Amino acid sequence: MVETSLWMQKVAADPGHSRWYIERFRAMARAGDDLVGEARxxxxxxxxxxxxxxxxxxxxxxxxxxxxxxxxxVGVDVDPTLIEAAEQDHPGPRWLVDDLAELDLSARGITDQFDIIVSAGNVMTFVAPSTRVQVLTRLRAHLKPDGRAVIGFGAGRDYEYSQFLDDAAHAGLTPDLLLSTWDVRPFSDDSDFLVALLKPA
Structure with missing residues (x-):
């Protein structure tokens, strides 16, 4: 049995957490904040x-x-409330409720592999620690041989960058480029954020 993600543990402790998160970003969008730096x-x-x-x-x-x-x-999230909001606010993509640790999109009729997999918003720090390698392995399985996985998260979230890179290696992914921000600044030992571009090993 897969350990429950840290995100869903938060939701279990505070059933209003997902709705708060959704409304926070909707308010930021109404205020004209730039919410698409990662996407650009x-x-x-x-x-x-x-x-x-x-x-x-x-x-x-x-x-x-x-x-x-x-x-x-194709967008995947473990939280059905977030997926419902994605369907409402951003029609067009295929939005799916699924656990990244058990991801098998072929079971959903999606047999193509992906050119790019993006995981922004500190996602890797919200998966259950015991499933980190499993999550990265499932992402690797959905990546084209010449594809790239782009994963970003901040420091101070109980996931050291060195451990993440070791976990990625165990999952069959190797660094192509390491940055410290989504606006393409170099990564250094004292960076407080990591944007890792990974390729199949």
């Missing part, structure tokens, strides 16, 4: 009409933007 980054590295998996898509801000500029997007 992915779009810049993607050929037109790429097949992109938004892994841990939340309410859909990244995948929604990528679909709006012409990519074929």
């Amino acid at each position: 980054f992915v779009d810049a590295m993607a050929a037109r009409g790429s097949h992109i998996l938004d892994a841990g898509c939340g309410p859909g801000r990244v995948g929604g933007y990528l679909a709006s500029v012409g990519h074929h997007v």
